[in-house]
Amino acid sequence: MDRKYNVAVIVGSLRKGSYSRMMAHAASRLAPQSLGLNIVEIADLPLYNEDLDGANPPPAWVAFRQAVRKSDALLFVTPEYNRSVPAPLKNAIDVGSRPYGQSVFGGKPGAIISLSPGAIGAFGANHHLRQSLVFLDVPMLQQPEAYIGNAAGLFDEAGNLKNDGTKDFLQKYLQAFSVWIGKHAPA
Numbered sequence: 001m002d003r004k005y006n007v008a009v010i011v012g013s014l015r016k017g018s019y020s021r022m023m024a025h026a027a028s029r030l031a032p033q034s035l036g037l038n039i040v041e042i043a044d045l046p047l048y049n050e051d052l053d054g055a056n057p058p059p060a061w062v063a064f065r066q067a068v069r070k071s072d073a074l075l076f077v078t079p080e081y082n083r084s085v086p087a088p089l090k091n092a093i094d095v096g097s098r099p100y101g102q103s104v105f106g107g108k109p110g111a112i113i114s115l116s117p118g119a120i121g122a123f124g125a126n127h128h129l130r131q132s133l134v135f136l137d138v139p140m141l142q143q144p145e146a147y148i149g150n151a152a153g154l155f156d157e158a159g160n161l162k163n164d165g166t167k168d169f170l171q172k173y174l175q176a177f178s179v180w181i182g183k184h185a186p187a
């Protein structure tokens with residue numbers, strides 16, 4: 001292994017029993033050795049307001065920006081709210097993208113795992129999020145795509161994935177992401 005990449009994992013749900021958070025932890029356990037997955041929390045980020053983004057921005061923004069800046073790559077694990085990106089995740093994107101010209105995201109390879117208890121795997125959130133990340137110059141993993149449906153049945157009580165098919169898919173997905181990072185991560 002040439003290099004171990006620090007992957008900032010951003011989870012789009014704030015609730016305690018979140019399937020997205022369970023999926024992020026499962027991904028961390030199943031990731032290849034080349035990836036170190038670390039959740040960067042977004043729950044305490046004040047709503048983005050340019051008036052606050054002067055010489056002394058809110059400490060939670062500063063900490064978030066620092067954590068993302070020092071990462072090599074970005075993994076978003078998110079549900080869908082009303083066919084789009086949950087507000088806390090969109091807020092985190094906005095906070096990290098500013099002040100203008102100082103985005104912490106630019107050039108970092110990214111990937112999205114979207115999931116839902118419904119059947120279509122949060123496809124709408126996945127692609128709305130891609131729209132923002134294209135603008136923010138994040139090279140996004142194209143294939144495989146990860147739209148995970150029926151999420152409520154995937155985990156046991158300890159939060160572990162129950163079926164081998166999903167584990168196998170996740171492992172392959174993360175391996176592909178590792179190759180993608182190797183190609184696109186800044187030196």
Ligand SMILES: Cc1cc2nc3c(=O)[nH]c(=O)nc-3n(C[C@H](O)[C@H](O)[C@H](O)COP(=O)(O)O)c2cc1C
Nearest residue numbers: 013015018019020021079080081082083116117118
């Ligand atoms: C405000 C709101 C809007 C939602 N909209 C959608 C939706 O558009 N599509 C969908 O599949 N599920 C939708 N859901 C259901 C979520 O997928 C479900 O609550 C899921 O468990 C949230 O992810 P989490 O388990 O990571 O918290 C919505 C839930 C909330 C609270």
